[in-house]
Amino acid sequence: MEKVDCIIIGAGLAGLACGRTLTAAGRRVQILEAAAEPGGRVATDTVDGFRIDRGFQVYLDAYPEGRRFLDHGGLQLGCFEPGALIASGGRLRPVSDPWRRPVAAIRSVLTGAVGIADGLRTARLRSEMIRRVRQGRLDPAAAAPAEERTTRAALEARGFSADFIRLFFEPFFGGVFLERELATAETVFGFTFAMFSQGRACLPAGGMASIPTQLAASLPAGVVELGVPVTRLEQTDAGGGVVTLSDGRQLAAATIVLATDATAAAALLPAGLQDTWQPPAFKATTLVAFAADRQPACGRTLIVSAEPAAAGPIDNLTVPSAVASGYAPAGQSLVYASVRGDWQGPAADLSAAIQRQAAGWLGSEVKQWRQLASVSVSRALPVETPTVRRTRLRSGRIAPGLFLCGDHLTTSSINGALRAGRLVAEELLTP
Ligand SMILES: Cc1cc2nc3c(=O)[nH]c(=O)nc-3n(C[C@H](O)[C@H](O)[C@H](O)COP(=O)(O)OP(=O)(O)OC[C@H]3O[C@@H](n4cnc5c(N)ncnc54)[C@H](O)[C@@H]3O)c2cc1C
Structure with missing residues (x-):
């Protein structure tokens, strides 16, 4: 068995950001990716x-x-x-x-x-969301507040007209969230609105694949291994675990980061941990x-x-x-x-x-x-409705030496995936 400090399963943006943060701190890391290219959903x-x-x-x-x-x-x-x-x-x-x-x-x-009143409400929304992001008070990666509403409820509470919601917010943010009900949580909406407004x-x-390609190229040579699906993950008593690859190889490390998408992560979790976490739809x-x-x-x-x-x-x-x-x-x-x-x-x-x-x-x-x-x-x-967000894991650490990582921990975006990777790396670097 070959040995590194940390094995990361999945070279999506979260796995790559995690690997970059760990290698920058001097850790020996191996990223195992099933596909022929890094990047996961950004392809x-x-x-x-x-x-x-x-x-x-x-x-x-x-x-x-x-x-x-x-x-x-x-x-x-x-x-x-x-x-x-x-x-x-x-x-x-x-x-x-x-x-x-x-x-x-x-x-x-x-x-x-755009009617004048809705234009003014949009201006107010814009400046408020930008200010809250700058002050660190609007962060979709943070714990979801108990009173968090859907985007639609928040827009209605701000007085936006039904016509403007139907003509602008539904089609524009329906395309961003991939749902037109605007059932996505208001914090996710507010942060995304600020990002569109600021930049x-x-x-x-x-x-789009240039993004993960650039990130992968910034890692030391040999850290990312492509075309190696992980078929099994087992915990070891000393912490961390052993992974089995589709070619039969086995690799062990004191820390394993499961940076696949949520559904794939749930399928790979060792049997004893299957009940600890419910992946989002x-x-x-x-x-x-x-x-x-x-x-x-x-x-x-x-x-x-x-x-x-x-x-x-x-x-x-x-x-x-x-x-x-x-x-x-x-x-x-x-x-x-x-x-x-x-x-x-x-x-x-x-x-x-x-x-x-x-x-x-x-x-x-x-x-x-x-x-x-x-x-x-x-x-x-x-899915990022308020209800689903309230059941998110607050930490990627699900067992000694075993971490979950990916956009499902923070928010489903390029920023969210990079953030998840960095936060998990920082958590496992903390003694
Ligand atoms: C159609 C679409 C539109 C989007 N639009 C936007 C947008 O406009 N702006 C924005 O910011 N974000 C957008 N996103 C969201 C963003 O792309 C994702 O949130 C982000 O890429 C997720 O990264 P991740 O690393 O968490 O997961 P993934 O990208 O899913 O990475 C997981 C990796 O694990 C690998 N893997 C899975 N199983 C195994 C295994 N058994 N062994 C080894 N490796 C394995 C996968 O191949 C993959 O590379 C969009 C996503 C999609 C799909």
Whole structure:
């Protein structure tokens, strides 16, 4: 048996951040990853020269953990326009950020997309959330307060009109949370709103996978071993444990960090610990990618659909090639359509239904788009309702020398996963 101080199972962002923190403190670490690439849920495939992220994701450059772990310059980030175009009744209406796009924001009011009262409430929400994050009073990784409400309840309590919630918050944050009920906890919403307000929503030139690739490259050579699924984890009496790999090898360490997603972690937990923790359920999503000969008119602005599911399957529509170089071959455009969970149409009609709906917003040239890929992610984001968050583990340590780690411990985002990795590493470094 080979021996290191710590074995980390899973090279997603949480496992990588944990490994980086531990190796920086001088620990000998081995990260064992089942897949052929590091990154877990942050992954990109290349199809005909187009970069297809496995599910639409954005990196928010205000993420504090991103600033700590990543080199933004090296990622060559391209940015979305602040705000969004709201699709409703076959029309697109702009909602802009008044601080960064004052003229466009006035247009939002004039086109009727935002009423003055809702605009003022949004301004108040923005400054309050930014202030609370800066003061350390709004942290989705901290213990969930007993009185925590859903996002919808919090928005209603702030007096937002039902129309503005339906036209803006439901489609915009429905796309972020992968649920339109806005049942996600208000703390998660508040932090995410502050991140969108403080910084920019970005894509790296090399696709989202560049983020974990950069992080993995910052670890000492040989720390990450790819293509080695762990099939069994056993505790040892002295603490820590022994892992068995699919190739039959066994490795032991005084500390084991289980940094897989929550469902995989529950399946790997040693029998005696299965009852100590209940993994959260996951939300799913589907992305359909198209090639276009001409850049769609929305350019770098996100389109979110406030239309009913009967009007079509699109949750949101983006043009990543307009945002970051490298997403499409020269002279071509890449379009992503995220599919809403409540669309009831036949799967065989999905691509055509997306094009029909988008043609109403962007013109008949949409009919010429060519489908490149359809990517479904069944375990995308752990559920983060107030009830589920109240049952989260407060510490990753579930047995002597055995730690759980991942976005399910903090909050389901790139920032949350990096944070989880750092917090677990700091906990196990504490004597
Ligand atoms: C479609 C989608 C959209 C998202 N949108 C955003 C967004 O816009 N912005 C944002 O900030 N966040 C977003 N997220 C969330 C963010 O990507 C995740 O919260 C984060 O990547 C989770 O990282 P993790 O390390 O906790 O888990 P994972 O990425 O799940 O990593 C776990 C790792 O463990 C490995 N593993 C599993 N089983 C084994 C085994 N038996 N042996 C060895 N290895 C194993 C897996 O292969 C994987 O690499 C999105 C996620 C998805 C899927």
